[in-house]
Amino acid sequence: RERAEARALRLATAIEQAAEAIAITDPNGVVTYINPAFEHATGFSAVESRGHNIRGLLGDEVALPLERRAEEHLTTYDSWKKKITNVRKDGSLVELDLTVSPVRGPGDEVANYTYVGRDITQEAALEEQLRQSQKLEGIGLLAGGVAHDFNNILTGILGYANMLEPDAAPGSTMQEGLHVIQQAAERAAELTKQLLSFARRGKRQNTTVDLNSTILEVVSLLTRTVNKNISVTEHFDTDQATVLGDPGQLQQIVLNLAINGRDAMPQGGSLTFRTWRQGLDAEQVMAHPGAEPGMFVALSVSDTGVGIEKKNLRRIFEPFFTTKALDKGTGMGLAMVYGIVKAHQGFIDVESNIGKGTTFTVYVPATDVVPATAHPADLPRKGHGRILVVDDEEVVRKLTHEMLRRSGYDVVTAADTTEAVAWYRAHPHEADLVIIDMVMPGKDGQECFKALKAIDPDVRAILSTGYGLDGHAQDTLDAGMVGYVQKPYHMEDLITAVADALADQPS
Incomplete structure (x- = not known):
């Protein structure tokens, strides 16, 4: 008897301490036991749960179809599995890989059901990030091909207009027309440049850049363009915010994120820039293809604006996707940011709450090399050969x-x-x-x-x-x-x- 009691105690302790969420119900779904992991997965304590139907813990939307399908399934099979999204007591979400199994009595009747759930919330988030990354990769290939073909066309339009304009009489209709053609072609070229940035195929320098200085340059521009009811602040947690990359493109990242934040605050608010250094291991960069473990400079841009709806968060980096009015944006700003960051072997995260604001955080591999001083280039000259x-x-x-x-x-x-x-x-x-x-x-x-x-x-x-x-x-x-x-x-x-x-x- 003592041996049986010791064995039962070991089993009970193992279930109590298991990482998996475990619940036991009677044949009608009334809870008779839940372990601490199940408490965490639902937000309900064992005392609150005992004597109540399991659907009170999992919710009717999940539990009712779950019960029907499980009962149908378990007449033939010994267990039933499904990945579910459960709403905790506090309203937060948890992803569970759930297995329901019958416990049969001497007459093969169902005496109890056991519910065993493995928390896969983090795995599901990683899978979603990878799917999104692969989707954007495919869009990038398409965008890059379109931009390449379009650039060949623009080369002829822009080049001939540029070359012929000096031959036209000053002030003539011809000169004015050529000038208009150039302006239109340059606007189109800017769009293809943005597409190439998204596709990570744009022309890029490779030099050392201090992101703190980049932020200060952007802030200097912003102070002349943002409304006075928007406050702009910077917090530099490191004076070693140096990365290897293209100065113009890195400035474009900061500027586009700042403009995005500004536009999210039509009634005013605060725009905050931060930098810090952060070491990331292989597990932390797993969801970001192309990023390698190591030391990163993190740059965040936060606003206190309207926020981004959850359904739009997964699409905000797609080319031409925008929630703004047709005359307020092309939908290329964040797509450019995404492409430039990826081209610099970095990645970007976004957190947003409706009515509270949004924070974009960019991670770019750090370097300890001191930024070099640029020298002016020579002007074009006549040649021979x-x-x-x-x-x-x-x-x-x-x-x-x-x-x-x-x-x-x-x-x-x-x-x-x-x-x-x-x-x-x-x-x-x-x-x-x-x-x-x-x-x-x-x-x-x-x-x-x-x-x-x-x-x-x-x-x-x-x-x-x-x-x-x-x-x-x-x-x-x-x-x-x-x-x-x-x-x-x-x-x-x-x-x-x-x-x-x-x-x-x-x-």
């Missing part, structure tokens, strides 16, 4: 040819890699520089450059593309190219890139 232009887009080929010709260069064009290699083989060492488009049918820019290097190991080339320096383009550049120009480009952008590439040419 022969240049081979390789691009499958006829409009871009003709435009680039004319821009270079007007700047003093002798120009040869090729529509693809095969044509370029054939010309180069027939005219070895005649081209001082080759401008190669990254994306072409058949053999792309990387393969073109390799083929030209096989003929002349000293070939000098710059990359031209509607994408930015994503992995493949960066690999091509790292293979020995001497420069890079982003489509769509103005004449001065192209000429500066060409002049810089030829400036350090061995004599």
Whole structure:
């Protein structure tokens, strides 16, 4: 008897201390026992629960269909499983992986039911974050492809208008029209730039940036544009807020989040910027693909505005998604933020409460390198020499040819890699520089450059593309190219890139 009592005590202790939520009911669903983990999962104590139907703990919405389906299932099977979302007594939510099993008596009748629930709230949140990340990744691929094709079109529109405007008579209708075309094309180019930022394919510098200084620069801009009924404050918990990245893009993150916060407070409120350093381990970055464990600089932007509805939280980083009026926003601001943060191997979290406000927190890998001082670039200059232009887009080929010709260069064009290699083989060492488009049918820019290097190991080339320096383009550049120009480009952008590439040419 003592042995049986000891065994029963061990079993009772094990159930009491189990991490799983365990409840026992009679055949009618009346609770006879719950353990502490079940108390935590429901918010009801054992005293409150005992003698009440299980649906009082799980709620009719969950419990009633649960009971019906479980009873139907358990006539044939020994247990029934389902993942449920339960509302605790305090209104908070918990995700449970629930198993219902019958305890049968001597005559095979159901004497009791046991409910065993494993708390999977954190797992469910991680799965949702991963699904959202994968969804945004797919949207990014689509956005990047559209932006690339659109940039090729804009290169012709913007480039020709830019090149022809000086030829038009001052004050003429022609000059005014060309100016309007340029402005419209530049607005469209800005949109493709935002799409590329979201797709993480935009042109990006890589230097050390102090995020505290970036915030102060943005605050200086904001003080001239926000209403006086919005207070702006900064709290820097670290003076080592240095990261490696693009200064302009990192400023864009802060500015876009600040504008988002400002727009959320039409009646006024407070906008708060914070920075701090935080070490994150593998488990903490698990839900953020691309992020590696290590030391991060965290930057948060908080507002006391209207808040974001839960149904919209999962969509706020999608391109063109906005809850603002049609004339109040494009829906690209937060999409840009997401893309830029991911391009910097970071991630972003958001917390929001309706009527209380929203906090966006950006995490970017920290660096201890001191920010460098920038030096002004030389102005574009006239040049000479022969240049081979390789691009499958006829409009871009003709435009680039004319821009270079007007700047003093002798120009040869090729529509693809095969044509370029054939010309180069027939005219070895005649081209001082080759401008190669990254994306072409058949053999792309990387393969073109390799083929030209096989003929002349000293070939000098710059990359031209509607994408930015994503992995493949960066690999091509790292293979020995001497420069890079982003489509769509103005004449001065192209000429500066060409002049810089030829400036350090061995004599």
